[in-house]
Amino acid sequence: xxxxxxxxxxxxxxxxxxxxxxxxxxxxxxxxxxxxxxxxxxxxxxxxxxxxxxxxxxxxxxxxxxxxxxxxxxxxxxxxxxxxxxxxxxxxxxxxxxxxxxxxxxxxxxxxxxxxxxxxxxxxxxxxxxxxxxxxxxxxxxxxxxxxxxxxxxxxxxxxxxxxxxxxxxxxxxxxxxxxxxxxxxxxxxxxxxxxxxxxxxxxxxxxxxxxxxxxxxxxxxxxxxxxxxxxxxxxxxxxxxxxxxxxxxxxxxxxxxxxxxxxxxxxxxxxxxxxxxxxxxxxxxxxxxx
Amino acid sequence: xxxxxxxxxxxxxxxxxxxxxxxxxxxxxxxxxxxxxxxxxxxxxxxxxxxxxxxxxxxxxxxxxxxxxxxxxxxxxxxxxxxxxxxxxxxxxxxxxxxxxxxxxxxxxxxxxxxxxxxxxxxxxxxxxxxxxxxxxxxxxxxxxxxxxxxxxxxxxxxxxxxxxxxxxxxxxxxxxxxxxxxxxxxxxxxxxxxxxxxxxxxxxxxxxxxxxxxxxxxxxxxxxxxxxxxxxxxxxxxxxxxxxxxxxxxxxxxxxxxxxxxxxxxxxxxxxxxxxxxx
Numbered sequence: 001x002x003x004x005x006x007x008x009x010x011x012x013x014x015x016x017x018x019x020x021x022x023x024x025x026x027x028x029x030x031x032x033x034x035x036x037x038x039x040x041x042x043x044x045x046x047x048x049x050x051x052x053x054x055x056x057x058x059x060x061x062x063x064x065x066x067x068x069x070x071x072x073x074x075x076x077x078x079x080x081x082x083x084x085x086x087x088x089x090x091x092x093x094x095x096x097x098x099x100x101x102x103x104x105x106x107x108x109x110x111x112x113x114x115x116x117x118x119x120x121x122x123x124x125x126x127x128x129x130x131x132x133x134x135x136x137x138x139x140x141x142x143x144x145x146x147x148x149x150x151x152x153x154x155x156x157x158x159x160x161x162x163x164x165x166x167x168x169x170x171x172x173x174x175x176x177x178x179x180x181x182x183x184x185x186x187x188x189x190x191x192x193x194x195x196x197x198x199x200x201x202x203x204x205x206x207x208x209x210x211x212x213x214x215x216x217x218x219x220x221x222x223x224x225x226x227x228x229x230x231x232x233x234x235x236x237x238x239x240x241x242x243x244x245x246x247x248x249x250x251x252x253x254x255x256x257x258x259x260x261x262x263x264x265x266x267x268x269x270x271x272x273x274x275x276x277x278x279x280x281x282x283x284x285x286x287x288x289x290x291x
Numbered sequence: 292x293x294x295x296x297x298x299x300x301x302x303x304x305x306x307x308x309x310x311x312x313x314x315x316x317x318x319x320x321x322x323x324x325x326x327x328x329x330x331x332x333x334x335x336x337x338x339x340x341x342x343x344x345x346x347x348x349x350x351x352x353x354x355x356x357x358x359x360x361x362x363x364x365x366x367x368x369x370x371x372x373x374x375x376x377x378x379x380x381x382x383x384x385x386x387x388x389x390x391x392x393x394x395x396x397x398x399x400x401x402x403x404x405x406x407x408x409x410x411x412x413x414x415x416x417x418x419x420x421x422x423x424x425x426x427x428x429x430x431x432x433x434x435x436x437x438x439x440x441x442x443x444x445x446x447x448x449x450x451x452x453x454x455x456x457x458x459x460x461x462x463x464x465x466x467x468x469x470x471x472x473x474x475x476x477x478x479x480x481x482x483x484x485x486x487x488x489x490x491x492x493x494x495x496x497x498x499x500x501x502x503x504x505x506x507x508x509x510x511x512x513x514x515x516x517x518x519x520x521x522x523x524x525x526x527x528x529x530x531x532x533x534x535x536x537x538x539x540x541x542x543x544x545x546x547x548x549x550x551x552x553x554x555x556x557x558x559x560x561x562x563x564x565x566x567x568x569x570x571x
Contacts, residue, residue, distance in 0.1 A: 008474075009393025016386030016449055017401060023442030024408045024416060031419035039422070091309050102310050104557055105318050111553045113503040115521045116542045120320040123327065123535055129336050131323060138339070164316070218410070225412030228505040232525055247414040254418050255510065263418045271415055 028271070034264035041258040053265035062249065063266070070245035073158065073230070074223040080163045081219060082212070085170025090204075092171065093178045103175075110168035118232040121161045125149065151239040158243050162229055166222075170215055177211040178204070213285060220281075221274060227251060246270050321546070328352070328540035335536050351536035352544075361541060363516055364523035368545075371433050371519055372501040375440035379448050379497045382441070384490060387452035388478070392464070402453075409446035413506045416443075421510050435511045436519075440501040448493050455489025456482075495552045502549060520545045 003011070035053055039046040057063040092103050109117060124132050125148035133145040148157045181204065189199045227247040234240035236256065244252070246266065254263030327335055328351050330344040355361050389395075390402060420439065421430070429435045459482060467477040483490075505521040512518055518526075524541045527534070 005393050006395045009389045009395040009398070012385040012389035012393070013395075013398075013401060015382045016445055017404070019382060019442050020404065020408055020445055023420070023438060024411055024446070025404075027416045027419040027423060028411070030423060031416070034419055034422065041422075042425075044426075087309075088313055091306065091313065094306050096303070096306050096310060098310070102314055104554065105314060107553070107557075108321065108550065109317055111499060111549055112546050113505070113521050113549065115505055115524050116324075116546050119524065119538050119542045120324050123539065124320060124323060126535075129338070129340075129535075131340060134338060134340060164320075168317075221410050222412060225414050227412075227414040232505065235525065235528060247412075250414060250418065251506075254421075260418060260422055267415050267418050 031264040031267050034261055035268045037261045039259075039261040039264075041254050041260040041263070046261070049261070053262050054269075056262070057265060057269070062244075066244050066246045066249035069155075069243060070224060070247070073155070073162075073243070073245050074220060074226075076159055077162045077166070077223050078216065078219050080159065081167045081170050082216065084163060085167040085215075086174055086208075088167065088171045089174035089178060090200075092175055106171055107168045109165050114165065114228040115232055117161060117165045118229065121157070121164070122149070122233070125157055149234070149238055151242045154233070154239040154242050158230060158233055161233070162223070162226070165229060166219070169219065173211055173215045174208060177208055181207045217278065217281060221278070224274060225270060324539045324542055324546075327536060328543050330536060332536060351534075351540040354534065354537045355540050355544075358537070359523070359527065359541075360515065360518075361520075361523065361544070364518055364520045365544070367433070367517060368502055368519040368521075371436050371440070372498050374433075374437045375444060375501040376494050376497045378437065378441040379444045380490065380494050383445055383448035383452055383493070386445075386449050387456050388482075390449070390453050391456040392461075405446050405449050409450055411443075411446075413443065413504075417506055417510050424511060430511060431513050431517065433517060436507060439507045439511065440497075440504065443507075444497045444500055448497055451493045451496070452486075452489060455486055455493070458489075459485045492556050495556045499549055499552060502545075 034046075036048060036050060037046040038049045038052070088106060092099060092106065124130055127133060127145050127147045127149065130148070132148070133142075136142045137145065146153055148154070185203050185207075186199055189203050194202060225247055226245070230243055230245050230248050231251065233243065236252065240248075247270065250263050250266035250270065253259045253266060326343055329347050329349070330341070331346050331348045331350060334341055334344060334346060390398060424430045424435050463481050463485070464477050467481045468474065472480070503521065504519075505525065508519045508522045509525075512522070520541075524538065524545060527538050527541065
């Protein structure tokens with residue numbers, strides 16, 4: 001039996017396209033549709049309410065708070081991830097004994113289940129028995145144990161944990177690129193009398209431009225929509241209110257208040273913000289070359 | 292020569308210091324988890340804390356197996372993740388082969404669609420996904436979970452496999468075809484062996500993604516005996532007194548399969564990374 005290449009190609013890609021459309025694209029569109037309804041999460045009844053969900057959120061102070069917390073959380077973790085990741089990648093690009101070992105270990109936090117990252121850090125940051133408070137007290141940096149999971153420090157804790165969990169992504173992406181920079185460029189810069197700092201600014205950074213463009217893009221999307229790390233830190237209890245980002249708020253509306261319509265509206269708004277900001281990002285930074 | 296030598300050694304020393312800090316920052320939390328999980332209760336809460344257990348014990352693991360359904364969760368995780376890998380790989384390999392070996396109308400559009408959906412985060416789809424699953428009546432089944440993972444892993448598996456397949460020269464296949472092999476034999480004997488490392492790496496990434504997931508299980512599964520590890524472990528916090536020793540031993544046991552796989556694929560990692568191997 002002979003099948004034309006055209007047909008064979010379409011035949012082989014069909015299952016992928018079907019599943020992606022049915023299980024990813026369709027739910028997103030269905031979510032947009034749901035956002036115009038008042039819909040209980042468990043029961044089938046639904047009532048068309050037009051833009052009421054959107055208008056409700058405009059006047060909902062919890063929504064604006066979650067937008068603020070979400071933005072603060074993503075911007076601060078992205079900046080820190082990039083800085084820590086970049087330094088680590090530059091270090092791991094140097095030759096030293098045990099380098100491969102360190103390269104491997106540095107990636108661990110990114111590979112483990114989020115729930116493990118959370119239990120590790122909740123134990124380290126435990127206010128009574130945690131090692132971090134013990135060390136800070138022993139070194140005389142603080143006089144009283146810090147309540148890391150309390151309202152004053154929970155955002156700090158969350159940021160530390162998130163940077164720890166996700167900076168390896170930056171390390172690997174940047175490291176992969178660093179290894180392809182031709183050494184000739186550095187030699188030429190040295191001949192021209194450039195010191196280490198100038199070589200970094202004028203040789204390394206321009207070469208990393210494209211990879212950083214992609215890394216910042218992906219990390220922004222994923223940090224802004226990060227649910228599990230944020231949610232698992234409190235699981236809705238304790239100082240949860242002080243780290244209630246947009247994804248967590250959408251989850252709570254749907255699965256604790258059973259307002260699937262309002263939850264979908266929040267997801268749609270999140271999607272809208274992402275599309276708007278990525279478009280802007282592309283316009284601002286990707287004028288020249290392709291990646 | 293002298294000044295240069297001291298400069299070099301200062302630089303070398305700085306590198307070692309930074310490497311040590313980096314190593315402690317990333318690895319120490321793991322070390323502490325392992326150490327805690329082998330400590331008896333009184334050592335866990337002692338101040339000043341011991342770096343290593345003095346009285347090495349397996350009591351935490353005993354409690355984990357006796358007082359919780361850890362083994363059931365483990366079995367569920369294994370079943371769901373493995374099934375998701377099988378489905379994803381079967382569908383994505385065919386798709387990626389098609390995208391790299393055949394020309395047809397709309398091919399580039401499909402590639403863009405895949406890249407676009409690759410950026411979807413779980414939270415953007417779970418709410419409508421949940422409502423739909425409820426409607427169809429398959430909520431609270433492993434099947435729903437497997438479908439969710441397959442769909443969610445497809446874009447990045449396709450993207451990654453596409454890159455791997457692209458790196459296999461077309462001429463090899465053409466040569467086999469000219470020699471009279473059927474397309475099927477050409478794929479089986481020429482392409483598959485060369486693509487195998489890429490396929491294994493992609494399969495492991497898919498496995499890790501499914502194994503690590505929390506949100507889909509939390510939302511789609513309500514029966515305790517169907518839960519997987521992430522949710523099972525997270526629920527250990529619901530106890531009135533938090534049993535840190537038991538939680539740490541559970542955390543250690545979930546991490547082991549992931550790290551074992553990770554060490555296995557490490558050499559493929561850099562190749563895969565640039566093409567979007569990992570997400571989250």
